[in-house]
Amino acid sequence: MLDGCQHRGPDSTGFALYGAGDAETYRLRFYVGTGPLAEKSVQRIGDVLAREGAQLLSGERVGGSYAASVRHKGPVQKFAYAMEHAAKLFSLGHRLEIVKDEGTAHEVDERYHLGKVEGSHGLGHVRLATESAVKPEAAHPFWATGFSDIAIVHNGQITNYWKWRRRLEKLGFEFRTDNDSELIAVYLAKKLSGGASLRQALSDSIEDMDGTFSFLVSTETEIGYAKDRLAAKPMVMVETDDLVAIASEEVSLNRLFPGQALSTREPLPGTIGTWSRSI
Amino acid sequence: MVTLDLAHLSVREANRRLRELGAAGDDVEILNPDAKHHIGVGLVHPITVKVRGSAGYFCAGLTHGARFEIDSNVGWGVGDNIYDGTVIVGGNAGAVAGVAIRGAEVIIKGNMGSRAGQVMKAGTLLCCGNASFMAGTMMYGGRIVILGRSGERLGEDMTGGEIFVAGGIDSLGTDAVETDISKTETDSILEFLERHKIPFQGHFSKVVNAGAKLRYTTPEPTLRNQPTTVAMAGGFWNAKTQEDIEVKAVTGRYRVRGYGTSRAIPHFNDIAFRRDILPDEGAVSKVNLAMELGSRSGAKPLSLSMPVLIAPMSYGALSRSTKLALGIASRLSRIAENTGEGGMIQEERDEAGQLIFQCLSGRLGWNVRDMQKADAIEIYISQGAKPGLGGQLMASKVTPELASIRGIPPGIDLRSPSRHPDVLGADDLVIKIEEFREATGYAKPISVKLGAGRVKDDIKIAFKDGFDFVELDGLQGSTGAASAEVIEHVGIPTLAAIVEAIDALREVGARKNEMPIVLMGGIKDGVDAAKAIALGAGAVAVGTAALIAGGCISCMRCQAGYCVTGIATQNPEHEKRFRTDVEAHNIHRFLESMRWQLAAIVHGLGKTDVHQLCRDDLVALTPEAAAITGLPYEARS
Numbered sequence: 078m079l080d081g082c083q084h085r086g087p088d089s090t091g092f093a094l095y096g097a098g099d100a101e102t103y104r105l106r107f108y109v110g111t112g113p114l115a116e117k118s119v120q121r122i123g124d125v126l127a128r129e130g131a132q133l134l135s136g137e138r139v140g141g142s143y144a145a146s147v148r149h150k151g152p153v154q155k156f157a158y159a160m161e162h163a164a165k166l167f168s169l170g171h172r173l174e175i176v177k178d179e180g181t182a183h184e185v186d187e188r189y190h191l192g193k194v195e196g197s198h199g200l201g202h203v204r205l206a207t208e209s210a211v212k213p214e215a216a217h218p219f220w221a222t223g224f225s226d227i228a229i230v231h232n233g234q235i236t237n238y239w240k241w242r243r244r245l246e247k248l249g250f251e252f253r254t255d256n257d258s259e260l261i262a263v264y265l266a267k268k269l270s271g272g273a274s275l276r277q278a279l280s281d282s283i284e285d286m287d288g289t290f291s292f293l294v295s296t297e298t299e300i301g302y303a304k305d306r307l308a309a310k311p312m313v314m315v316e317t318d319d320l321v322a323i324a325s326e327e328v329s330l331n332r333l334f335p336g337q338a339l340s341t342r343e344p345l346p347g348t349i350g351t352w353s354r355s356i
Numbered sequence: 357m358v359t360l361d362l363a364h365l366s367v368r369e370a371n372r373r374l375r376e377l378g379a380a381g382d383d384v385e386i387l388n389p390d391a392k393h394h395i396g397v398g399l400v401h402p403i404t405v406k407v408r409g410s411a412g413y414f415c416a417g418l419t420h421g422a423r424f425e426i427d428s429n430v431g432w433g434v435g436d437n438i439y440d441g442t443v444i445v446g447g448n449a450g451a452v453a454g455v456a457i458r459g460a461e462v463i464i465k466g467n468m469g470s471r472a473g474q475v476m477k478a479g480t481l482l483c484c485g486n487a488s489f490m491a492g493t494m495m496y497g498g499r500i501v502i503l504g505r506s507g508e509r510l511g512e513d514m515t516g517g518e519i520f521v522a523g524g525i526d527s528l529g530t531d532a533v534e535t536d537i538s539k540t541e542t543d544s545i546l547e548f549l550e551r552h553k554i555p556f557q558g559h560f561s562k563v564v565n566a567g568a569k570l571r572y573t574t575p576e577p578t579l580r581n582q583p584t585t586v587a588m589a590g591g592f593w594n595a596k597t598q599e600d601i602e603v604k605a606v607t608g609r610y611r612v613r614g615y616g617t618s619r620a621i622p623h624f625n626d627i628a629f630r631r632d633i634l635p636d637e638g639a640v641s642k643v644n645l646a647m648e649l650g651s652r653s654g655a656k657p658l659s660l661s662m663p664v665l666i667a668p669m670s671y672g673a674l675s676r677s678t679k680l681a682l683g684i685a686s687r688l689s690r691i692a693e694n695t696g697e698g699g700m701i702q703e704e705r706d707e708a709g710q711l712i713f714q715c716l717s718g719r720l721g722w723n724v725r726d727m728q729k730a731d732a733i734e735i736y737i738s739q740g741a742k743p744g745l746g747g748q749l750m751a752s753k754v755t756p757e758l759a760s761i762r763g764i765p766p767g768i769d770l771r772s773p774s775r776h777p778d779v780l781g782a783d784d785l786v787i788k789i790e791e792f793r794e795a796t797g798y799a800k801p802i803s804v805k806l807g808a809g810r811v812k813d814d815i816k817i818a819f820k821d822g823f824d825f826v827e828l829d830g831l832q833g834s835t836g837a838a839s840a841e842v843i844e845h846v847g848i849p850t851l852a853a854i855v856e857a858i859d860a861l862r863e864v865g866a867r868k869n870e871m872p873i874v875l876m877g878g879i880k881d882g883v884d885a886a887k888a889i890a891l892g893a894g895a896v897a898v899g900t901a902a903l904i905a906g907g908c909i910s911c912m913r914c915q916a917g918y919c920v921t922g923i924a925t926q927n928p929e930h931e932k933r934f935r936t937d938v939e940a941h942n943i944h945r946f947l948e949s950m951r952w953q954l955a956a957i958v959h960g961l962g963k964t965d966v967h968q969l970c971r972d973d974l975v976a977l978t979p980e981a982a983a984i985t986g987l988p989y990e991a992r993s
């Protein structure tokens with residue numbers, strides 16, 4: 078799907094995938110790079126894991142990432158922040174893994190062997206980097222820093238970003254980038270952890286977020302979308318008995334149904350939607 | 357019927373073939389379209405094109421006379437700006453279907469996305485299913501027919517045209533109202549449906565503009581109108597301030613005026629050349645000022661005899677005679693002119709040796725035929741005088757002739773949208789630029805006009821999106837009409853703008869003049885131009901200075917329509933006072949004075965080419981200018 082709309086973002090590509098997982102272990106994906114510093118990062122991750130009382134079950138370097146399976150008891154947020162300070166942590170969750178790096182969908186796929194992953198749902202993103210550096214950590218999807226299993230992809234711009242960021246920081250939440258996508262992720266995660274349903278959290282986000290946006294969010298069992306009131310950012314979807322697929326452009330959806338005429342739908346402005354599936 | 361298979365051909369190659377086949381009169385079938393963008397863009401021959409599947413953005417966009425049949429869905433902006441022709445979409449359409457059409461028949465068998473028919477001028481946009489929200493927003497003419505249901509805010513801020521809905525309306529937009537439908541109108545729709553073999557039974561509601569926002573209510577009185585020289589005199593309780601307050605006491609709203617800022621702001625006068633410059637009468641023949649502009653993408657660049665352009669200024673804001681004079685002067689000085697908003701007039705095209713054609717959000721006067729006649733294409737995002745606002749043209753200037761070129765109702769206080777219907781981010785912009793390149797066979801440079809605000813971000817996006825050059829306009833830049841609040845208080849100064857732009861380009865690793873910046877906004881002579889180039893600009897453009905050379909008296913009333921010099925007016929009596937040929941030569945001589953100043957400075961600094969000017973040649977004269985530019989405050993070299 079992502080190679081279809083690579084013209085929107087040739088610089089980096091990312092995936093948030095939900096595999097089988099299990100409730101006892103966390104999967105952590107770090108970005109450690111490939112240079113001589115990578116070994117050091119892995120070591121530091123090991124040290125901090127030990128300090129946090131977590132048990133490292135397995136660890137593996139794939140592409141520029143380090144994927145660790147970990148057993149940890151206790152509050153996830155404190156643990157996540159500690160690990161996030163140890164190295165660039167892309168994701169943490171029982172099922173979620175975020176893989177993102179410079180390059181096209183095919184290049185990233187090849188580097189990280191994503192073709193082999195099996196799972197229930199996921200998000201993907203291609204990025205047009207207008208800043209100087211094309212950095213893996215600036216790529217999407219974004220993990221809701223500090224929360225298990227929540228990821229987001231977003232197209233648009235949140236104009237009241239700093240207002241919400243300061244509000245959330247005052248409540249003790251941490252941000253690792255200045256990216257508005259991360260803000261939405263943390264915002265939604267906070268709502269969810271407070272007991273709101275994903276539907277409710279998304280509806281609230283339309284009230285609270287100013288600007289233009291089309292975003293997709295995923296949790297361990299659900300995916301959802303929200304679209305701003307001006308419908309400024311594209312989004313089309315197709316729904317069958319077996320699956321729902323949402324993308325910026327139909328060319329991506331076509332990848333799933335080659336050669337078929339699709340009955341697509343453009344979600345209405347100011348609306349949200351959610352879908353759930355248990356594995 | 358000839359077959360083109362997009363499984364094997366790129367869209368670019370297929371469109372090239374399509375144009376050839378069009379010229380030969382062959383119909384075409386396109387296989388495996390795979391929802392790709394720009395299918396058919398730029399076709400100007402009356403052939404039939406069948407697309408076997410879904411098409412992406414701007415299918416059939418910027419075409420004239422052809423018939424497109426798409427079996428399945430289309431993405432954003434189907435039929436963008438079609439002059440005349442037919443598009444039939446078998447499935448659904450994405451957002452802004454039929455955007456800016458100027459006379460086509462666009463038929464969507466399924467549903468259509470948001471903001472359909474935005475800024476359309478003429479023709480019919482038919483949706484057999486349901487329309488999403490804001491259909492007909494800011495439409496200027498033509499009709500939209502919706503057989504299903506319409507979403508919210510139907511006809512938001514429409515200024516002309518009609519919308520007919522058979523399946524109910526969720527809500528009306530601002531300044532839209534339901535009215536009675538006449539028998540002739542119903543018959544005309546039924547005839548249209550029958551002609552396209554679309555079965556229908558039912559009744560229509562009709563929605564038109566309510567007219568509450570088309571015109572300003574109380575006009576501005578002209579009391580003791582104070583020119584810019586008074587406004588600039590200093591102090592804030594000056595006679596201009598008084599005039600402002602007195603006018604507002606009558607109208608109760610913001611003021612709309614022309615011209616640029618009228619207060620002191622750090623500018624080129626606050627920097628100077630570090631070394632003595634010995635003027636040399638013969639300097640012009642001793643240094644190189646000539647340059648090419650716009651070759652970054654491989655298009656045919658503009659060829660300039662010196663790094664100076666005429667700033668984009670619209671026919672509408674300016675009289676036809678003034679546009680011609682600018683065209684003639686630019687040709688005599690071997691530089692380039694720019695249409696500005698509101699379309700290209702044929703005489704202007706003929707007079708100007710090189711002409712840039714500007715595309716604004718309202719797509720007023722914008723069309724594929726004139727694109728193909730232009731030497732470069734420019735997309736306007738904003739300008740220094742009014743970042744974030746669309747164009748304004750007061751009713752007194754919207755004559756029937758002007759209205760017909762722009763495709764709008766005559767006699768309205770015209771306001772064009774503050775942003776493009778189909779460009780809402782850097783990613784959309786890439787797709788839009790590509791559409792322009794397709795429509796002009798990748799042969800013409802494409803530039804962007806930017807008002808200076810978040811210059812760094814904007815320049816980085818412009819560089820990433822592949823523009824050939826940028827026209828960057830500082831806070832001081834002029835306008836034909838805008839609210840004084842925005843003219844004076846929004847944006848950053850020209851001096852700061854060029855410094856930020858060059859910083860941004862360095863940060864993204866651009867080579868010097870890889871994407872040249874044409875700087876404008878208060879450039880008054882060749883000395884300013886030399887300073888701008890020393891700070892990193894590739895060239896400069898002059899608006900106000902060229903107008904003053906042509907007789908402008910700086911009264912700041914360009915918006916009013918009764919410009920006494922015949923420059924900023926559409927009134928034939930006033931325009932008579934403008935002697936095109938005389939003023940053309942005045943403007944030309946002024947441009948030549950810029951050439952002499954540029955050459956004298958380049959030569960005086962011991963250089964042979966204008967682009968050898970650099971920051972080391974400059975010093976700042978004030979702490980503010982030093983802070984803005986990073987130039988040394990004292991010259992102690």
Ligand SMILES: Cc1cc2nc3c(=O)[nH]c(=O)nc-3n(C[C@H](O)[C@H](O)[C@H](O)COP(=O)(O)O)c2cc1C
Pocket residue numbers: 615616667668669670673674695696697698714736738739740805829832833834835836876877878879897898899900901914924
């Ligand atoms: C009468 C008038 C009409 C203008 N129309 C346009 C226009 O259509 N498009 C545009 O990009 N800029 C327009 N501008 C702005 C100029 O292109 C330019 O940015 C500005 O005038 C530069 O500053 P200067 O006048 O100090 O040289 C207009 C300016 C004037 C004075």
